[in-house]
Amino acid sequence: MKTPTLPLFDRPEGMTTHDYAFARLRQAIMVGSFRPGTSVTIRGLAEALESSPTPVREALRQLTSIGALQVLENRRIVVPHITPARFEELISLRIALESHAARRAVAHLTERQIERISAIDDSIEDEIRRGDQAAALIANQAFHRTIYTANPDQIVMPLIESVWLQLGPILGIAMEHVSELYVVDRHREAIDALRRRDEGAVADAIAADIREGIGGFDQQAIARLLKLAA
């Protein structure tokens, strides 16, 4: 199967074909629908999306330039493989970027926004209880994104999402082999710190959340997962 099935995705009216292709592929990669090493072809995707090569190629170019896909020497496009070293690198980058983003968001968050963030955290646990891993994952990303984007002049969010995209494939594998998502309860800690406007504590909570979440897999567990992906 060269071209995996794409998750559902409503196409907003007025959206260009190119933007639609980009958004749909991006979403698929972000939630781990593609396995590392999967090759993606322009024509295959154009057919799947019922369009033509031109807009699909543009979408693929964008995805490669943000690290979500990789172009090989022979110009073919694949979902990047993940080595343990690369994985560790991505996690440490997440910590650096997101604790920075969280710290700089604190001053901009309103009480109302903090309540909304707290509500998102509740919905994460709902989805986990319901067993919908993909939904829990998306809600978890919304939790983080809502915090960071409170800063209106922020530049960092696209960079963070680039890292998320690069973690997507390993995340998909992990979800297949973990019967149940456990989410470390650092979110409450972060929310409390937000209420206290304690920038340092917020940054620490976010860093711990990342480290103990997906980052908490030790090298052995990752190596095992990556072998499964090969």
Add this chain to the structure above:
Amino acid sequence: MKTPTLPLFDRPEGMTTHDYAFARLRQAIMVGSFRPGTSVTIRGLAEALESSPTPVREALRQLTSIGALQVLENRRIVVPHITPARFEELISLRIALESHAARRAVAHLTERQIERISAIDDSIEDEIRRGDQAAALIANQAFHRTIYTANPDQIVMPLIESVWLQLGPILGIAMEHVSELYVVDRHREAIDALRRRDEGAVADAIAADIREGIGGFDQQAIARLLKLAA
């Protein structure tokens, strides 16, 4: 003048038209050849590069997805404007990303590589003495890049270059209004710290270098520059 003249750029044999367009535009933006607000058209660029819309459009899409260009509501593409807040955000991001990258590069740097970095630093001062601002700028970027990319599994370099690209336009304006580039001598400090394998000191030196370099312009100076760009 809608489409500014592009700096010279040799086209390596075998490079695709699209890659050439991307590399050349990227380089132009990185060294500040484009002013904020400049609008870029597909056909205009295709003509300037003696090619056709298709590869140019792909290049533009990539540049927008890494923040080097911006698509407006009417789908026109422009060089982004920079506000003082955005500028400050970019500088703080540079500090966070590059001190992180520098710290994680230390363990991978060989003596030979450190000597090479030292040689690059010498070439920066040569270019400054010669008065070639663009060359000094490129050499300065090479100094930083050579340090960070010593880490073979590093993911962070594309993100750092994204930030550099977003700073490019303001940098071009600054160069027009500064008779002489002054480079704070934190490079020697960084090199010494590299030799001592002192990760913390390396990170601090890089952070100080950024802060006291372009980041050292105070809000007033930036506001004045940004007004000139309008």
Add this chain to the structure above:
DNA sequence: TTTGCGAAAATGTGATCACAAAATGAGATT
């Protein structure tokens, strides 16, 4: 069974064209 060869299919690339929407500019009207 394995290896080598060649035709057929698949794939990336880039130019071109038609279409729709937006911007431009000239001329008329107030």
Add this chain to the structure above:
DNA sequence: AATCTCATTTTGTGATCACATTTTCGCAAA
């Protein structure tokens, strides 16, 4: 002089086609 109107031009979008390269696969030879 300022504003409105409408034709013209410019611009982005996406489908299609031709070309070159790579990959795939069947078949014959070792």
